[in-house]
Amino acid sequence: MKARFLRPVVALILVIPLFFTGLPVHPVAAQSGGVYYIVQDNDSLTSISQNFHTTPARIALANYITDVNFLAPGTRLYIPGFDDLSGLLTQTTVAVGETPLSLMRQSHSDPSAFYRLNFLTNPDAIAVGYKMYTLTSESPSADVRVPVSSGQTALELSVTNGVNPWTTLIANTLSGAWDVLPNDILYLPSSAGQAAEQVLPGVTDLSINTLQQGKTAIFSAQVSSDVQLSGSLDGYTLNLSPQSDGSTLALQGIPRMTVPGPVSLVLTVTQADGSTYSFQQNLLVKKVDYGYDAPLTVPSETVDPAITGPEDDFLFKTVAPATATQMWSGIFTPPVVNPNCRPDTFGKLRSFNGSDYSYFHSGIDFCGGVGDKIFAVADGVVVYTGQLDVRGGTTLIDHGHGVYSGYYHQSEIDVKQGDTVKAGQQIGLIGDTGRVTGPHLHLDVIVGDVQVDPDEWLSGTMP
Numbered sequence: 001m002k003a004r005f006l007r008p009v010v011a012l013i014l015v016i017p018l019f020f021t022g023l024p025v026h027p028v029a030a031q032s033g034g035v036y037y038i039v040q041d042n043d044s045l046t047s048i049s050q051n052f053h054t055t056p057a058r059i060a061l062a063n064y065i066t067d068v069n070f071l072a073p074g075t076r077l078y079i080p081g082f083d084d085l086s087g088l089l090t091q092t093t094v095a096v097g098e099t100p101l102s103l104m105r106q107s108h109s110d111p112s113a114f115y116r117l118n119f120l121t122n123p124d125a126i127a128v129g130y131k132m133y134t135l136t137s138e139s140p141s142a143d144v145r146v147p148v149s150s151g152q153t154a155l156e157l158s159v160t161n162g163v164n165p166w167t168t169l170i171a172n173t174l175s176g177a178w179d180v181l182p183n184d185i186l187y188l189p190s191s192a193g194q195a196a197e198q199v200l201p202g203v204t205d206l207s208i209n210t211l212q213q214g215k216t217a218i219f220s221a222q223v224s225s226d227v228q229l230s231g232s233l234d235g236y237t238l239n240l241s242p243q244s245d246g247s248t249l250a251l252q253g254i255p256r257m258t259v260p261g262p263v264s265l266v267l268t269v270t271q272a273d274g275s276t277y278s279f280q281q282n283l284l285v286k287k288v289d290y291g292y293d294a295p296l297t298v299p300s301e302t303v304d305p306a307i308t309g310p311e312d313d314f315l316f317k318t319v320a321p322a323t324a325t326q327m328w329s330g331i332f333t334p335p336v337v338n339p340n341c342r343p344d345t346f347g348k349l350r351s352f353n354g355s356d357y358s359y360f361h362s363g364i365d366f367c368g369g370v371g372d373k374i375f376a377v378a379d380g381v382v383v384y385t386g387q388l389d390v391r392g393g394t395t396l397i398d399h400g401h402g403v404y405s406g407y408y409h410q411s412e413i414d415v416k417q418g419d420t421v422k423a424g425q426q427i428g429l430i431g432d433t434g435r436v437t438g439p440h441l442h443l444d445v446i447v448g449d450v451q452v453d454p455d456e457w458l459s460g461t462m463p
């Protein structure tokens with residue numbers, strides 16, 4: 001009699017947790033063993049406890065530490081508060097091509113565990129360069145990243161790569177073969193035999209330098225010949241051009257006035273059959289302290305938007321096209337005889353006639369008297385010469401890949417549109433034309449239609 005009543009009750013107890021957890025039921029039961037962290041060189045009990053939202057005293061107590069001021073690098077620390085999880089905590093810096101999902105899968109972490117370990121509430125808050133904790137098994141295996149094509153299931157992906165589909169499900173904490181979306185990235189065990197890490201189909205070795213206000217972003221990737229790659233950075237279309245070494249390169253200026261914080265990198269691959277595959281990731285723009293100029297007083301018409309607006313529009317339209325050939329080589333040549341005398345540098349915030357500091361200095365000012373020589377900073381083709389209201393006597397030179405140099409306030413222009421010039425060639429004379437307080441040469445360097453710090457180009461080889 002008793003057994004007849006007990007059976008339904010036991011069944012209920014077994015079933016209820018599956019409904020209440022709301023998480024995929026994994027093919028293997030999780031082993032509880034707690035999480036551990038290996039102490040690194042610069043760690044202290046305080047920094048570690050802050051990272052895991054606990055207290056130094058609690059960690060010390062749990063690890064039988066008597067001297068809280070001494071913590072040897074390499075010590076294996078038990079981190080309290082995660083006893084339902086098990087594994088070794090590893091700090092990973094988010095790289096280009098990584099998403100919270102791919103980080104979880106790389107470490108075979110359960111999504112809920114990943115969010116808890118990083119105290120994350122919003123996955124969009126993650127950007128390249130952020131440090132995240134992942135939980136790895138104590139015997140990690142090398143895996144291969146594989147992107148999911150449109151319409152492909154985990155089952156098809158596994159079969160194509162010669163991996164047991166069940167292994168793929170376990171490795172990626174998937175509840176079933178249906179549980180993948182196009183554009184997802186899955187990890188397959190290394191036995192899958194694929195060598196290169198792919199961010200998108202046919203795209204490997206993606207790299208980008210640290211983004212900074214007023215500096216040049218250098219993007220490169222290996223792109224296989226059967227796909228077309230396009231992309232944008234913070235809304236600017238990337239001028240992607242194939243290089244002689246087989247890589248694809250794009251240079252893009254980061255505007256001086258970009259608000260420091262995340263900007264969006266979007267990449268799209270078009271395959272031979274016309275199908276497309278996109279990828280988006282946040283990258284962080286870092287603040288650069290360029291400083292301030294003393295308040296400036298100039299004739300009001302030279303800061304009148306009715307005059308400066310059309311002139312800026314004309315300038316940016318002229319330097320928008322990206323010529324495929326790179327014409328410069330190595331470091332840019334100084335544009336004047338004495339390049340170390342500079343009344344003003346790039347990026348300083350400016351106030352004109354009592355305005356707020358909403359303007360910035362778009363290039364470098366070099367000393368010089370009316371009639372002193374101006375030289376081209378690199379090989380290129382002259383795309384404009386003429387008189388502008390603010391910039392005065394102006395020459396614009398195209399150096400290829402969307403890189404241009406601009407020379408303003410000239411008293412004489414010695415080249416004409418269409419001329420090919422060499423680095424160091426005299427192209428004009430210094431003057432005091434346009435919006436100036438005295439004679440000097442103003443040099444702009446423009447990359448991807450954005451003014452950048454010319455010193456990057458005058459002091460180092462780009463890219």
Ligand SMILES: [Zn+2]
Nearest residue numbers: 363364365442
């Ligand atoms: Zn200037």
